[in-house]
Each structure stands twice: as structure tokens, then as C-alpha cells.
Amino acid sequence: MGTRSRPAHAAFLAAVLFLLAFALQTARAQEVVPRATPRADPQAAPEAAQEAAKQAERNAALELYRALLVQTCAKLRGYPEEAQRQGLTGAATVFLIIGADGNVSEEHLANSSGHAALDAFALDVLRRAVPLTQIPSALHNSVFEVAVVMVFALPQNWNQAGNPLQSSAHQRVTYLQNE
Numbered sequence: 001m002g003t004r005s006r007p008a009h010a011a012f013l014a015a016v017l018f019l020l021a022f023a024l025q026t027a028r029a030q031e032v033v034p035r036a037t038p039r040a041d042p043q044a045a046p047e048a049a050q051e052a053a054k055q056a057e058r059n060a061a062l063e064l065y066r067a068l069l070v071q072t073c074a075k076l077r078g079y080p081e082e083a084q085r086q087g088l089t090g091a092a093t094v095f096l097i098i099g100a101d102g103n104v105s106e107e108h109l110a111n112s113s114g115h116a117a118l119d120a121f122a123l124d125v126l127r128r129a130v131p132l133t134q135i136p137s138a139l140h141n142s143v144f145e146v147a148v149v150m151v152f153a154l155p156q157n158w159n160q161a162g163n164p165l166q167s168s169a170h171q172r173v174t175y176l177q178n179e
Contacts (some may be wrong), residue, residue, distance in 0.1 A: 037116050061138035066146050073131040079152065085118040090114045090124035091151045096130065104130050113152060122150040 079090075090113025099105035104127060112119050126148060 057138045064136050069129055069133045072133045073125055076125050076128055080117045080121045087154060088115045088118055089152050089154055090118050091121045092151055093149045094122055094126050095147050098144050100143055102135055118152050151160035
């Protein structure tokens, strides 16, 4: 570097120092006083945990009730005679609202099997099954909804006319997950 570049270099360093000093002064002027972070209410955490535990217990109780209801339906199973003769099959989805008293307070067919006889039978079986199904203690005195899919299937060994070749018809009952 020659002598000409030294003053340029010195000017450059002076400008950098000036900018650093200015930046430091600006940063000090804009310094934010740290705010106290709001403290969580010491009671809120245990209450939230208790609420989550209650909800988990309720969900488990709903699953248990659904399984018990399906078991009861399986004991009541059958097949509408006319539907059996005609070889009708399908799946009917029924939503039930169980009242605080443990009885069906509302019911509706969410998805039809495609056959009125099968739909009516599904509603009837569920109406008969609810009073016979034990309600888990976590659901006592509360209103809740369950969805049950009742699948009507005839054995493979039935002919086209709906007549059995060997064994009698059977019904399979499954249930939906709560949505």
C-alpha cells in the first residue's frame, strides 16, 4: 500500500468506528427493560391435569360402554326372517344419545343398510340392548352419544334365492370410533 491509501484506510477505519459507536448508542437507547414473564397460576396446572385425566377416563368409559353394547347386541342377534329369505345384506349405522337416566333419549339412522327391514331391525336390537348394558361409573348421570354399525351378512353358502345350503344365517355387529 502506498501513502495515498493510508489516509483512505484511516478514513475507512474512522467511519467504521463511528458506525459502531452509533450502533452501540442506538442499541442502548432502544434497550428494552425485560418484562417480568407472567407466572402461571400454581392452581391452573393441577386443575388442567385433573381435567385431562377426567376426559381420558370419560373416553375410556365410552369405549368400554361401546364394547359392552356390542356384546349385548351379539347376544340378541338374529336376522329379520323376510330379509333372510330375500338374501338381503348391508350395514346400518345408528347413533344413540343415552340420557342421564341410562335410557335412549334420541336415536337416528345415520347410514342406511339400503333395506328398510334391516334398518328397522338394527334400531330394534339397539333399543333392546341399551337397558341390558351396564353403564361404566364414569358415565353415570351424564348424557353421551354412541355410534354402532350393525353389519348384516349371510354366510357364503346361501344360494341366490336366499335359501341356506347348509347352516343358518348369522349377524356380525361392530362399532365405530367416536368422532
